[in-house]
Amino acid sequence: MSAATIALLGQPNSGKSTLFNALTGLRQHVGNWPGKTVEKKEGSFSYQGKDYNVADLPGSYSMSANSDEEVITRDFIASGKADVVCILADSSQLERSLFMLADYAGISVPCFLILNMADVAKNQGKKINPAAIEKKLGIPVMLFSATDKNAYDQFYKTMERAIKEKAMLNVTSLEQEYKKVDGYSEICETLSDAVIPGYTPMWLTVKAMEQDQVVTAKLRNTLPNGIQKTVEMFVKQSQGAIATGGCKFAWIDGILDGAVSESKTKAKLGKLDRIYTHKIWGKAAVILTVVLGLIASFIPALPIMVMGMGVDSVNGLIRTSLTDAGLSAFLTGLLCDVLIQGLSFVIKMLGFVFGVTLVFGLLEEVGVMARISYVFDNTMGKLGLQGKSVMPFLVSFGCTMGGAAGARVIDNWGQKVLTIALAWAVPCGAAWAIIPMLSTVFFGAGAPLIIVAILFVMILHMWITAKIFSRGLVKYEDKCGMIMELPPYHKPKWGSLMRYVFGRTKDTFFRVVKVVLLVSIVFWLLSYSTSGTENSILYKVGVTIEPFTKVFGLPWQLFIAFIASSFGKEGAVGVIGALFTGGGSIYQITTSSAVTENINQILLANVSRPEALAFIFAITFNLPCIVALAATYQEIHSVKWTVRIAAYYTFTALLLSCIAYHVGLLIW
């Protein structure tokens, strides 16, 4: 039983996530709001022996019904599930960031105000008097810096005070402003506290005047017809959101008057921003930042990857000792091939997730992410995505699992799913190891042409996939262009960031292991054979459906290698070698990436050029690997969409294979 539930409410860049991570550390849970495609973040912490729950509320700049996030946020608050709402504002831009507080005003739930980024404001020469603001608002107000460890004690005290006093925001002066707007008083009088529980008539009136769709619909259902008509008539006459917006900012000006001594900050771009926003060099600078970030991420990733290799190397020892102990080949295989090999596979890739989560988290916290959004807004907008989506794409050239993990910086669920779905089309490091090798073997000096063709198809693939998937994922209202703030750069809070990264990596590990082991067992059983490969189910199915797979240009050996490549691309070439020479376990080769010595001769002797071309396209655009699949599920929390994306990729890979094969037949 917790002492109280605190809801965190704030605009983007108000430091909400930093505060949430700092408060809850590893005690957090990420899921979806019931029946919605919006991420739900909850956590808990203890203070002086009492447990508190924290909900990190989604949303953007206001409490209007502009998105699912905003509706969820205000419904959660009005439902009374939170005992107190902690509203965050950015001290360095109070005039603008107090808008959330003004939009909140009129919801009947206790709250307190945190003026975050006090350090940034101080550096700008602003002097803020929280006591003066507190007096005008009637709720606890404190200056705070989420990156300052020593500030938290004061935070807890302010929070407890708000809970104890059940502090309600004083809205008298705001209502005075609203009363100046034509029609406000008339509408307000027709409404009572009971119309929609949790919201005052003032709040409802303002939202009705702003033509808020949800409120308008609810009023239509609850108000008697006559009153309803009066309301609609006034809403039509009034200037709506422009007038109420003006009132809110006038109120904010009144609050800040005398409480903030302004040393006017100049509107100038810093050195770094002049580079990032440069017409020509901006994109290059962003890509360079991401690439350098990725390289840097290998430093913390390396120990984890080495650990994975360590698991791999003891596997042989375990296998020998198990066999010596007389354990059956079936059980030994299950233990060594599936369990240990699978763990090693996941741990190796987990290093990448750790690195990417850290670097992306850092870029976001420091403020670079907003610049990336700005630079790529136009390009990514064509795909129905935010500018930030460029980052997961770049990461996916290294590892699709890292790309999927990096997609968490995209705050809209549909756009996140779409980003990951497109990131799958980017050939990963393992594919880049195979493509040049196969291309050189079969096409010699023509190999660079194949690589150019792959990149061209990749872009086409992403464009078409965006068209197909965006219909179900990206709503019309999410497509509207960027209106966002570029926050001032600020220092990261390392402790909170690291705890978040560790928590995230841990979560990913457990969920991914589950999926990987499950699929591994199935694949292992299919490829299990007591002697050679010819007893396995995979072989039998492959041979039986060969007349069909030949249409795609894939003889059974290549088709099985294609199936194996959806497990992990590293081993695809090794599998072909094993199948043509009839030796070795398909499963072990798939997961170990061992390659037969004279693979070149084997390939040239058995595979025609059109078939090779078909195969290259088939594995490049097949689903990236089982770990990427699991990571995708971990990020988007939807079995339906994960399966959809996977099935789509299997299908399109075969389609591309078929096209490549028939083009190849025409050439050779």
Place this chain on the structure above:
Amino acid sequence: MSLNEVRENTDAIINELKGDARFISRITSIGLTPGCRVSIIKNDKNRPVLLYSRDTMIAVNRKECAGILVSEVKA
């Protein structure tokens, strides 16, 4: 004139917002209201317009800019 027509390094005052309720709500919630003074920091083709207003650097997509009518202020 609309916001995307303002030259770089010029100030402007917002006169009028044109668009549906959703657009108005989004644009006012970030602090751009009629009467508000903005400084245009960057205005490159194919990029959002960068402006400074209410102590904040704000990026606004070019299409959305069309709904923000302003008049230039002589410095």
